[in-house]
Amino acid sequence: MAKAPIKVAVTGAAGQIGYALLFRIASGAMFGPDQPVILQLIEAPFEKPLAALAGVAMELDDCAFPLLKGIVQTSDASVGFKDANWCLLVGAKPRGPGMERADLLKDNGKIFIEQGKIIDAVAADDARVAVVGNPANTNCMIAASQAKRLTPDRFTAMVRLDQNRAQTQLAQKAGVDLTEVKDIFIYGNHSPTMFPSFAHATIGGKAAADVINDKAWLEGPFLETVGKRGAAIIAARGASSAASAANALVDHVRSLVTPGAIHSIAVKSNGLYGFDPEVWAGMPVRTTTPGAYEVITSYEMDDFAKSKIAATNKELVDERSFVASML
Numbered sequence: 633m634a635k636a637p638i639k640v641a642v643t644g645a646a647g648q649i650g651y652a653l654l655f656r657i658a659s660g661a662m663f664g665p666d667q668p669v670i671l672q673l674i675e676a677p678f679e680k681p682l683a684a685l686a687g688v689a690m691e692l693d694d695c696a697f698p699l700l701k702g703i704v705q706t707s708d709a710s711v712g713f714k715d716a717n718w719c720l721l722v723g724a725k726p727r728g729p730g731m732e733r734a735d736l737l738k739d740n741g742k743i744f745i746e747q748g749k750i751i752d753a754v755a756a757d758d759a760r761v762a763v764v765g766n767p768a769n770t771n772c773m774i775a776a777s778q779a780k781r782l783t784p785d786r787f788t789a790m791v792r793l794d795q796n797r798a799q800t801q802l803a804q805k806a807g808v809d810l811t812e813v814k815d816i817f818i819y820g821n822h823s824p825t826m827f828p829s830f831a832h833a834t835i836g837g838k839a840a841a842d843v844i845n846d847k848a849w850l851e852g853p854f855l856e857t858v859g860k861r862g863a864a865i866i867a868a869r870g871a872s873s874a875a876s877a878a879n880a881l882v883d884h885v886r887s888l889v890t891p892g893a894i895h896s897i898a899v900k901s902n903g904l905y906g907f908d909p910e911v912w913a914g915m916p917v918r919t920t921t922p923g924a925y926e927v928i929t930s931y932e933m934d935d936f937a938k939s940k941i942a943a944t945n946k947e948l949v950d951e952r953s954f955v956a957s958m959l
């Protein structure tokens with residue numbers, strides 16, 4: 633028997649990531665080739681993005697995707713999140729000229745407070761939330777802070793782009809196919825302070841550090857390249873990563889609905905790996921049942937890793953304190 637459609641709400645649907653994302657969701661890449669979807673597309677309440685959204689919806693129609701069972705277009709979040717099983721929070725205000733990070737946090741904080749409240753009020757009982765809009769970890773923490781019905785574990789932020797970037801860098805350095813690289817996980821913030829923990833990664837079943845045999849590269853250029861990849865793409869393209877970010881969100885959700893998948897997501901830390909209990913930090917998880925996961929707690933951290941985790945934790949704690957009065 634055919635499966636019932638699931639409702640997938642996407643904010644910022646007419647933005648660059650939205651344009652690279654919606655067609656993949658509708659094609660089955662995110663939820664599988666037998667799972668019909670209804671897309672509930674949410675944009676800012678302005679003429680230009682809403683007109684662009686109408687154009688994106690026309691293109692979705694024109695793809696004649698067999699799995700796409702409906703499209704909602706709205707600037708009203710209570711309509712867009714209504715009964716949503718997945719809420720993909722991509723839309724956010726970008727940093728303007730001369731704007732401090734704290735101002736960005738506060739402006740986006742208002743958006744994520746509002747969206748957190750509405751999701752908690754109207755989304756489906758099994759709703760899951762994945763945050764992409766930057767600063768993703770703290771926006772996710774803010775949205776989760778507004779929820780009374782939905783528990784904090786339902787709210788995750790995306791560090792999968794960083795994991796994918798790190799995997800490719802290790803494969804290229806070792807000169808192997810990237811499928812040989814396993815167990816590279818991202819700890820902390822989606823920002824240059826993130827820590828891709830190379831000590832536990834393997835290449836072709838052997839410790840990555842032994843295969844690469846270049847500690848200085850791992851502790852220096854590797855971390856720097858992964859941490860600053862977003863900025864390098866902005867410098868090269870004149871716009872932030874979009875196709876790779878959309879692809880990473882497909883991977884994030886696909887892994888979360890696939891029992892047994894092991895992957896990095898940002899979750900409420902609850903004090904694991906030395907993070908402040910109240911911040912959302914990247915860490916390795918294993919998906920248990922579709923949408924649910926357990927944090928893998930067995931990785932030992934050496935002094936180098938502990939110092940990197942302390943630095944990214946400090947940034948997350950600082951971000952939380954910038955917005956504490958709003959929570």
Ligand SMILES: NC(=O)c1ccc[n+]([C@@H]2O[C@H](COP(=O)([O-])OP(=O)(O)OC[C@H]3O[C@@H](n4cnc5c(N)ncnc54)[C@H](O)[C@@H]3O)[C@@H](O)[C@H]2O)c1
Binds near residue numbers: 648674725726822
């Ligand atoms: N976590 C990651 O790995 C990662 C990677 C790349 C980009 N990002 C972030 O993703 C976000 C989106 O990037 P983009 O390139 O698509 O940006 P974009 O500016 O092209 O699109 C953002 C869209 O969000 C909409 N929007 C703004 N406020 C909204 C609201 N309250 N409700 C609904 N829609 C709203 C805008 O109208 C716009 O269409 C940015 O914050 C970017 O920094 C995160």
Ligand SMILES: O=C(O)C[C@H](O)C(=O)O
Binds near residue numbers: 862863
């Ligand atoms: O939008 C950005 O600042 C960069 C983006 O988060 C990325 O990692 O590509």
